[in-house]
Amino acid sequence: MSVVRLTGQLVCKSEVESTLVAKNLPEHVSLTRREPGCLAFDVTRSSDPLVWNVDEQFADDRAFRTHQERVASSEWGRVTADAERRYSIDGWSP
Numbered sequence: 001m002s003v004v005r006l007t008g009q010l011v012c013k014s015e016v017e018s019t020l021v022a023k024n025l026p027e028h029v030s031l032t033r034r035e036p037g038c039l040a041f042d043v044t045r046s047s048d049p050l051v052w053n054v055d056e057q058f059a060d061d062r063a064f065r066t067h068q069e070r071v072a073s074s075e076w077g078r079v080t081a082d083a084e085r086r087y088s089i090d091g092w093s094p
Contacts, residue, residue: 002060002061002091002093003039003057003058003059003060003091004057004058004059004060004061004063004064004089004090004091004092005055005056005057005058005089005090005091006054006055006056006057006064006087006088006089006090007054007055007056007087007088007090008053008054008085008086008087008088009046009051009052009053009054009085009086009087010043010051010052010054010080010083010084010085010086011050011051011052011083011084011085011086012050012051012052012083013050013082013083013084014050015049015050017050017079017080017082017083018049018050018052020079020080021052021079021080021083022045024075024076024079024080025043025076027075027076028043028071028074028076029041029042029043031070031074032056032067032071035063035066035067035070036063036066037058037059037060037062037063037064037066037067038056038057038058038059038063038067039057039058039059040055040056040057041055041056041057042054042055042056043055054087061092061093064092
């Protein structure tokens with residue numbers, strides 16, 4: 001088993017969308033950090049108010065896949081659905 005690491009940026013299309021990210025981020029981070037297999041999870045605003053830096057680490061493919069599935073049907077998934085994702089994923093075998 002290999003650690004899966006996702007790094008990159010979540011890019012909002014507007015200030016309204018970025019405000020929704022900021023509002024929903026604390027719960028998203030809290031829920032994710034409690035997931036089995038989550039080793040690290042950080043989402044921070046960059047110097048550009050529409051861009052958020054993302055750094056995630058999960059113990060293995062299964063933990064990462066479970067996280068992705070949960071997020072897809074969550075409030076976070078809904079409010080960030082239109083945001084651009086510029087991610088790189090290492091150690092994942094889709």
